[in-house]
Amino acid sequence: MTEAITAAGLVKRFGKVTALDGLDLHVETGEVHGFLGPNGAGKTTAIRILLGLMRSSGGDVRLLGGDPWSDATALHRRLAYVPGDVTLWPNLTGGEVIDLLGRLRGGFDARRKADLLERFQLDPRKKGRTYSKGNRQKVGLVAALSSDVELLILDEPTSGLDPLMEEVFREVIAEEKRRGDRTVLLSSHILSEVEVLCDRLTIIRDGRTIETGTLADMRHLTRTTIQAELAGPPDGLATLAGVHDFQLDHDRVRFDVDTEALEPALQSLVKVGVRSLVSQPPSLEELFLRQYQKDER
Amino acid sequence: MTGTGQIIRLILRRDRIILPLWAVLLGLVPAGYVASFESLFPTDAERIDYATVSASNAGFVTLYGPLHGSSLGELVAWRAGFLPVIAAICALLTVVRHTRADEDAGRTELIGAAAVGRYAQLAAAVITTCAGGVLLGVVQTAAMVGQGLPVEGSLAFGAEMILTVFVFAGVAAITAQLTSGARGARSIALAVLAVAFALRVGGDTSAIGDGSTSWLSWLSPIGWVQHLFPYGVNSWWPALLALAFTAALAGLAAVLLARRDFGSGLAPARLGPASAPRSLGSPFGLAWRLHRGLLLSWTAGFVLLGLIFGGVGGSVLDIAAGNQELSDIFNRLGGSDALADSYFAGIAAIVGLIAACYAVQAALRLRDEETTGHAEMILSTAASRYAWAGSHLFFALLGPAVVLAAEGLAVGVTYPQGNLGEILGGVLVQLPAVWVLAGLAVLAFGLVPKLSGLAWAAPAICLLILLVGSTLQLSQWFLDISPFTHTPKLPGGDLTALPLVTLTLVAAVLTAVGIAALRRRNIPD
Ligand SMILES: Nc1ncnc2c1ncn2[C@@H]1O[C@H](COP(=O)(O)OP(=O)(O)OP(=O)(O)O)[C@@H](O)[C@H]1O
Numbered sequence: 001m002t003e004a005i006t007a008a009g010l011v012k013r014f015g016k017v018t019a020l021d022g023l024d025l026h027v028e029t030g031e032v033h034g035f036l037g038p039n040g041a042g043k044t045t046a047i048r049i050l051l052g053l054m055r056s057s058g059g060d061v062r063l064l065g066g067d068p069w070s071d072a073t074a075l076h077r078r079l080a081y082v083p084g085d086v087t088l089w090p091n092l093t094g095g096e097v098i099d100l101l102g103r104l105r106g107g108f109d110a111r112r113k114a115d116l117l118e119r120f121q122l123d124p125r126k127k128g129r130t131y132s133k134g135n136r137q138k139v140g141l142v143a144a145l146s147s148d149v150e151l152l153i154l155d156e157p158t159s160g161l162d163p164l165m166e167e168v169f170r171e172v173i174a175e176e177k178r179r180g181d182r183t184v185l186l187s188s189h190i191l192s193e194v195e196v197l198c199d200r201l202t203i204i205r206d207g208r209t210i211e212t213g214t215l216a217d218m219r220h221l222t223r224t225t226i227q228a229e230l231a232g233p234p235d236g237l238a239t240l241a242g243v244h245d246f247q248l249d250h251d252r253v254r255f256d257v258d259t260e261a262l263e264p265a266l267q268s269l270v271k272v273g274v275r276s277l278v279s280q281p282p283s284l285e286e287l288f289l290r291q292y293q294k295d296e297r
Numbered sequence: 298m299t300g301t302g303q304i305i306r307l308i309l310r311r312d313r314i315i316l317p318l319w320a321v322l323l324g325l326v327p328a329g330y331v332a333s334f335e336s337l338f339p340t341d342a343e344r345i346d347y348a349t350v351s352a353s354n355a356g357f358v359t360l361y362g363p364l365h366g367s368s369l370g371e372l373v374a375w376r377a378g379f380l381p382v383i384a385a386i387c388a389l390l391t392v393v394r395h396t397r398a399d400e401d402a403g404r405t406e407l408i409g410a411a412a413v414g415r416y417a418q419l420a421a422a423v424i425t426t427c428a429g430g431v432l433l434g435v436v437q438t439a440a441m442v443g444q445g446l447p448v449e450g451s452l453a454f455g456a457e458m459i460l461t462v463f464v465f466a467g468v469a470a471i472t473a474q475l476t477s478g479a480r481g482a483r484s485i486a487l488a489v490l491a492v493a494f495a496l497r498v499g500g501d502t503s504a505i506g507d508g509s510t511s512w513l514s515w516l517s518p519i520g521w522v523q524h525l526f527p528y529g530v531n532s533w534w535p536a537l538l539a540l541a542f543t544a545a546l547a548g549l550a551a552v553l554l555a556r557r558d559f560g561s562g563l564a565p566a567r568l569g570p571a572s573a574p575r576s577l578g579s580p581f582g583l584a585w586r587l588h589r590g591l592l593l594s595w596t597a598g599f600v601l602l603g604l605i606f607g608g609v610g611g612s613v614l615d616i617a618a619g620n621q622e623l624s625d626i627f628n629r630l631g632g633s634d635a636l637a638d639s640y641f642a643g644i645a646a647i648v649g650l651i652a653a654c655y656a657v658q659a660a661l662r663l664r665d666e667e668t669t670g671h672a673e674m675i676l677s678t679a680a681s682r683y684a685w686a687g688s689h690l691f692f693a694l695l696g697p698a699v700v701l702a703a704e705g706l707a708v709g710v711t712y713p714q715g716n717l718g719e720i721l722g723g724v725l726v727q728l729p730a731v732w733v734l735a736g737l738a739v740l741a742f743g744l745v746p747k748l749s750g751l752a753w754a755a756p757a758i759c760l761l762i763l764l765v766g767s768t769l770q771l772s773q774w775f776l777d778i779s780p781f782t783h784t785p786k787l788p789g790g791d792l793t794a795l796p797l798v799t800l801t802l803v804a805a806v807l808t809a810v811g812i813a814a815l816r817r818r819n820i821p822d
């Protein structure tokens with residue numbers, strides 16, 4: 001399989017600030033790739049380098065087989081980008097912006113535009129200044145998704161969208177994925193958002209790639225938090241391998257458990273009898289905490 | 298109003314350089330006039346002669362206002378007659394910057410969420426601006442008293458500036474409520490100032506003629522403050538008028554603020570087309586949409602200027618023809634043709650400088666587009682950086698040609714006895730100088746984008762040279778800094794190609810270097 005995006009050892013400095021410090025990112029053609037990192041990790045900076053808006057201070061980067069800096073305009077015909085904070089011209093309507101961006105990219109599908117407008121429940125006749133944050137984001141998304149391009153680069157695309165619209169967004173991306181000929185790079189700082197959509201993900205922190213692979217590959221990093229109300233005392237659970245931060249308060253327990261130890265832990269709960277149970281998937285922050293601990297060891 | 302104090306401190310911190318800069322600099326300008334008048338016209342007789350000619354010279358009256366005496370103080374105060382306009386610009390820009398521009402940027406929302414009253418932001422912006430005005434007035438009064446001029450006159454002179462700042466802070470406080478963006482708020486406030494200036498000019502120039510429309514000056518706040526006549530009658534009651542007007546403006550602004558929603562103007566937003574017209578499909582198509590309003594309003598403004606200047610030119614020469622004493626003076630100065638020529642040549646330089654402000658404003662739209670994030674979106678499409686920058690520069694470079702031509706043609710309408718070709722030529726030869734200033738803006742934008750605003754220093758310096766250059770006997774190299782010093786003085790002077798070609802080349806190099814730097818740098822930076 002060919003790679004749509006290849007970045008190796010990417011470095012970007014802004015004066016004394018090092019925003020990217022040897023970032024690696026490999027996105028295969030046709031996949032939906034999650035690009036995860038906490039605030040300030042360097043996601044937007046990396047994307048701007050991929051778009052030829054910024055020049056890297058070091059490392060190699062290829063986009064759709066070309067050099068993003070020197071072949072920018074030719075490559076841009078083949079991709080669509082939605083910035084993290086879509087700003088619109090105050091006097092242009094949303095519909096005008098969608099058409100303008102589509103034409104500047106070299107063509108768009110009017111039927112697809114109409115369909116997306118309907119699904120995102122967006123009124124294209126409003127002037128740019130009167131849209132809310134979420135609606136501005138929708139304008140950017142409709143413009144990108146109705147363009148006939150090979151690669152979509154979406155920087156925190158769901159920021160500002162309400163849960164209903166997030167769901168619509170997920171459906172649309174899932175359809176794109178089924179089409180199979182489009183590559184999507186999707187940045188986010190919310191793990192649960194990308195894990196349902198993405199084939200693979202790359203996690204960065206402080207400008208460096210710390211993990212890359214499928215979510216299954218990363219399970220070893222993750223722990224689930226379990227809270228339960230029990231019928232009796234849970235014998236031996238506290239000392240079970242893979243159970244951490246065990247807390248017991250009368251009949252309530254709370255602990256973190258490694259993915260590999262999930263099954264024996266649940267079995268020992270079931271043995272005493274479970275009245276209620278809440279399990280939380282690992283958040284990105286916890287994942288990083290794990291990573292820190294791993295680094296320190 | 299709770300929290301006003303904190304916001305004032307915040308504004309003072311953000312403006313700790315720019316606010317004292319304009320207040321003190323403007324306050325010190327008239328001090329230079331004192332020295333130059335003393336050295337140019339050391340005796341009473343010479344001053345009376347100069348005052349007699351100047352008081353009926355429509356070009357001077359247009360720029361500086363009416364002149365009723367010949368004492369040193371009166372001459373200085375009169376010669377400083379354009380300063381209130383500049384002070385007004387500083388005042389309204391400051392108020393809009395700390396109200397509407399902040400609101401657009403979302404900073405007001407941050408502050409608004411903290412425990413501050415609804416009116417705190419507006420009150421703080423107006424109070425701080427007015428404090429800047431007071432500083433300006435105090436510096437000016439102190440400088441004048443320091444030069445040995447009478448105290449009461451100096452107080453009235455300082456009050457002129459303070460009151461102007463007050464009134465236009467009030468105007469901007471209102472326009473900041475009317476529109477749904479900082480740019481609109483600034484444009485309307487500047488338009489109000491332009492109308493105030495035009496009314497003053499209409500009234501004052503009529504007063505030196507048949508006086509039929511001299512009442513127009515009383516419709517203009519700038520007219521009011523000039524009727525204090527510092528060092529002459531020192532009439533204080535127009536000050537009360539200006540103060541009452543300011544209070545009314547501030548009250549109205551508060552009412553409007555209470556009636557509108559955050560982030561929007563009073564006028565309800567209307568729906569537009571659901572899809573783009575065919576013309577909106579290229580960087581140029583977009584630039585046309587973004588620049589056409591600006592081009593249209595500047596053209597309208599320049600037509601108005603041309604009509605006024607043309608009309609004034611005509612009426613003055615008529616008066617001169619009917620007045621033996623005046624025509625004697627004019628004949629000594631080179632005859633009425635020469636007088637008309639020098640008047641229109643002088644006007645051309647001023648008009649050229651104003652057109653340069655338009656050029657800089659249009660060129661800096663590029664920076665606006667960058668900081669708002671629009672550039673990032675456009676440049677992520679197949680549009681190249683050259684196409685994007687070029688589409689905006691098309692308007693920055695050719696827009697001034699349109700407005701200058703419009704001004705020249707408008708002069709022809711109200712001054713039909715003139716040679717239209719020469720008058721038009723006189724304004725159009727300013728273009729290369731305008732382009733140099735536009736080129737500087739492109740250079741700043743390309744090389745030091747964060748400091749793009751510095752491009753405004755160029756027209757400011759040229760204006761300073763224009764304002765003080767002829768009175769202070771400054772060394773030639775200082776005058777030579779301004780490209781407008783080098784443009785041929787038409788009508789009347791010689792049309793030489795060399796300075797025009799040189800200026801155009803300089804402008805081309807500045808622009809090219811700016812664009813080349815833009816190609817190499819980060820966007821956004
Ligand atoms: N133009 C710039 N000049 C200086 N520093 C910058 C610039 N742009 C980004 N940075 C710095 O680079 C780092 C990475 O920023 P970036 O915007 O890429 O992060 P991000 O991962 O997109 O964060 P977020 O999730 O908040 O959007 C930050 O520390 C930021 O302060």
Ligand SMILES: [Mg+2]
Pocket residue numbers: 043044045084155
């Ligand atoms: Mg970001």
